Amino acid sequence: MFGVTFDVWWQLSVIKEEVAILITGVVIKLMDDWLDKDRDLCSGKKTLAARLNGGLLPYTLVLLALAMAMAPGLSLSLFLGTYVTGMMGEPGRRLPTGLGSGPESILVLLLGVIGSGWWEQISSLLLMVFIQAADDLLDAGVDMNAAAGRVNLALRWGRAEAGLVAAICLLASFLLDWRKTLAVAFCAPAVLGLLGIWERENHGVGPDSEPLRGDG
């Protein structure tokens, strides 16, 4: 397909990249849950990040190191893409480095470009913006009623705008790297679903809490 020969090594590299994307997805979800830990606990949710507590950092670092060993450019670009996307919702915020979120985003993006290359970093950033906007669109109803003041792009920009941005980013990332886009589109719901099931089975959800993100 598309001039690529299906030999064993290619298939192995595809599997390796898929696993790296899956592991990076788990790292990103854990990081996101850690940042929202207090808010989630207040609303009765006990996520995996809250349960691991102090153990989260070493586990996450081991997982990220594994993903980086399997597919360095891919994992780095996806992780840094998420970092930049996460700061999009809070434009004027001053971060612990002393920089504003805008300059820090640009710095992180530049590091990503140096580490993994232009196309890899841009396509990963577009993918992460797509996932963020799509997730926020799905969560818009819950976040509008939540008193916690969660940053939601669909509520901040408007639903139509967020939907359009998601569609543009998905199409652009598909045109830049169709294989990565399909792999991430498969892995993102898988990670959210698996962690959601784990949280439900381990009684991570309180009786009065909202349904877990990614449960459908």
Next chain:
Amino acid sequence: MNTAAWASLRLLGWVVVALMIAFLGGYIAGKRFGRSRGQMEGEAFAPLDLRRMALTSGVCPICGTTSALEPACEEEEEDGN
């Protein structure tokens, strides 16, 4: 799919992306313009509407004070009869 077909499909895809970005820009500009224009029209119309409501009902719609005069519409009805 051969390389030429794939390249033309990619080009078409980028054209669609450009059109979607243009649509998004137009949507955002239109929404912003429409909101500010609606605000201006509302501000211009509100005093007239409040005055009409006060004159037709004889009750101030802001503070609820009742006028000593008969409502304007009843006067008009009497005149009409």
